[in-house]
Amino acid sequence: MAKTHPGKEAPSFGGTNYRFINLTVGNAADTFAHDIARGLAAPQKYIRSMHLYDADGSKLFERITQDQDYYPTHAETEILARFAHEIVAGLAENTALVELGSGSAKKTRLLLQALVDKQGRTLFCPIDISGDFLQENVKRLSRDFPNLEILGIVADYYTGLSVLANEIHQPILMLWLGTDIGHADRNAAAGLLRDKMVPSLKLGDRLLVGIDLKKSAEPIHRAYGCPGDKEPLRYAFNCNALRRINRELGGNFITDKFQRYCFYNEALGRIETYLKSLCDQQVTVAALGQTFDFKEGELIHLHFAYKYDQDDILQLGKAAGLKLEQQWFDEKAWYSLNLFSVGQAGNQPHARLP
């Protein structure tokens, strides 16, 4: 069993090295229906990006990460392959790894291996809304890493984090990879860290965040398949949101009547991704008892992906009340991994530039 702080119990795994807590039972369908009703009735229609992910969506995203143009995954892999042991070297003994939106957790393996090498038995707690995909990957990890104890939490980030205090009584490294922090604008991202994530951590716990960096538009466009109307894999991934509405809520979206619309807004330093209606049309969603009108050219917003410069990262730490301890970059300096600690903010980081 993992060592614990005096007087605290390690989670019990009853003979296997993994277990699950599913916090979506009974409310996932309601949340999805509620969000879709709200998003499609808004003046600027939207679908929250978390709803792109069910088992199909997660598999499609995984295929995108294998595309050679999708540099965020490759850069993050490169950094972890090179520096995982250095990243874990300064962590407290018996640190548990908590990962937000773990997906396939392929890159996470590099960090898990470094933790196991350093401290032996290690607790890993991935939190992901895509339940079937999470369970499949936890089982695979448990076979490949017998020295892990895995507590898989099927939940949205914030519900998942709310159970941490009861489940984990040891130092924590919270991991947020895939530049997912970029979905929120820079102020909102700081607010999320400060108000939703840091409260579930203790003084001295760490947060390792993958953040994509500002660069010329060309590689960004290639990575995100922009301008976007002709890229079949990313189109299939984005349309999964519409197919989910059809499957789970009795919708009658015809995906061919929507096109992907995606571009890098250089002034705001963000990718913008939408689905665009190709004609005037009406879509009925039976479970909501509602019909939604779409005009030709009307957009459904799916997500932004904000890019940061060094100043933005320093501001993020400051606004979130976190101390930026160290940074690592890929060879091209296109991408960064940022280690923050919970405590007094304000010191300058030790940056390892390529």
Ligand SMILES: C[S@@+](CC[C@H](N)C(=O)[O-])C[C@H]1O[C@@H](n2cnc3c(N)ncnc32)[C@H](O)[C@@H]1O
């Ligand atoms: C862009 S993928 C990144 C996956 C992986 N971390 C990587 O870097 O390749 C986002 C992951 O977070 C999960 N996710 C997205 N929004 C979420 C939310 N609000 N709560 C919980 N999980 C979420 C998705 O299911 C998906 O596995």
